[in-house]
Amino acid sequence: MASLFREGIALNLPQSEITYYPNFLSKDTADAYFELLRHNVPWRQDSIKVFGKTYPQPRMTALYGSNNRSYSYSNIIMEPLPFTETLQDIKEKIDTHTGTRFTTCLLNLYRDGRDSNGWHSDNEKELGTNPTIASLTLGQARFFHLKHKKEKSYRKRILLEHGSLLVMGGETQHHWLHQIPKTTRPLGERINLTFRVIK
Secondary structure, rough: OOOOOOOEEEOOOOOOOOEOOOOOHHHHHHHHHHHHHHHOOOOOOOOEOOOEEEEEEEOOOEEOOOOOEEEOOOOEEOOOOOOHHHHHHHHHHHHHOOOOOOOOOEEEOOOOOOOEEEEEOOOHHHHHOOOOOOEEEEEEEEEEEEEEEEOOOOEEEEEEOOEEEEEEOOOHHEEEEEEEEEOOOHHHOOEEEEHHHHO
């Protein structure tokens, strides 16, 4: 399964380092990975607490890692499963392309437009200072929104396509929030793999 590694598009947003690679994987490769992950990952739906009330998380998740380190966010603590052959193959492609040796992959399954991910930064203490986050999209294209934490006029929306890779580094997580919003449009399933280094 070969990656295309085509030229990236720098978003050129203030106080950030964000590059989008729309054709990181060929369509056939991305299709194959989607099918393998959709049917072989033990997806789970955790509960999250918002303003004192508990709700089912609006997406399915799974965590894999190479160093047995747990990952916590939104009062959820996840223990990693060992990387499968498929995930290791994907990780090696992304490691090579980014020059970062990632330890952990958080997978999200968005079943339809009602599944979402609210405004947040990937700034958990386990990720260290200025973390690099590599986000691979498989399946349905979804809009990814960014907004600056202080300068409200700084906003960006980008369509994350099937087989694409978005890499966020530098001070991005200090200054920017991001989300995958809900939509009423009929959408298919999307799998998002977010690779990170847990210290």
